Amino acid sequence: MSYLNTSVANSQSSTGFYRQQNRPEVYLIFQTGFYCHVQNEDQMKAFGGFRLVFTSNSLNLSGRYTGDCGWPNGFFRGSNRPEVYRMYGRLGLAGFALGDRYCHVRNEAQMNAYGGFRVVRVVSPSSNLGRGRNFRGECPNP
Known part of the structure; x- marks a missing residue:
């Protein structure tokens, strides 16, 4: 069930992040005609933060809704x-570091080879990390 104004007039169609002024939910138009829902605050921060979100009085999204964003x-x-x-x-996808695969880092030595734990983002337990990606098992060494 959608609570957004879905009229075609004045619809947002450029890629980017959008939010309706009186609603907290953020949507990403990641490709013309396709949009998804940003899962949570941690995911928005991973994409670059809320400074990237365009806020509109009336959000008019058109195209195919794909569910939660990867x-x-x-x-x-x-x-x-x-x-x-x-x-x-x-x-x-223009401007978005989105891929189609994910893997499990085997151990501390492998994580150190990838740059160490300082590059790891700790996110909310409700985050669906594998959303839209194919699991490849254990990560190969870099």
């Missing part, structure tokens, strides 16, 4: 879990 490329772990996952690949 995470950008990088290293992530849920705040309630020790496992680290690497998001990678390339989908060729």
Whole structure:
């Protein structure tokens, strides 16, 4: 069930992040005719932060809604879990570091080879890290 004004007039169609002024939800138009819902605040921060969000009095999204957005490329772990996952690949979507694969970092030595734990983003336990990606098992060494 949608609470957004879905009239075609004045519809947002440029790629980017959008939010209706009186609503907290953020949507990403990642390709002309396709948009998704940003999962949570942690995901928006991973994409670059709320400064990238265009706020409109009346949000008019058109096209195909694909559900929750996938995470950008990088290293992530849920705040309630020790496992680290690497998001990678390339989908060729203008300006967005979105890929189609993810893998599990095997151990501390492998994580150090990837740049260390300082590159890992710790995110909300409700985050669906594998959304829109194919799991490849354990990560290969860099």
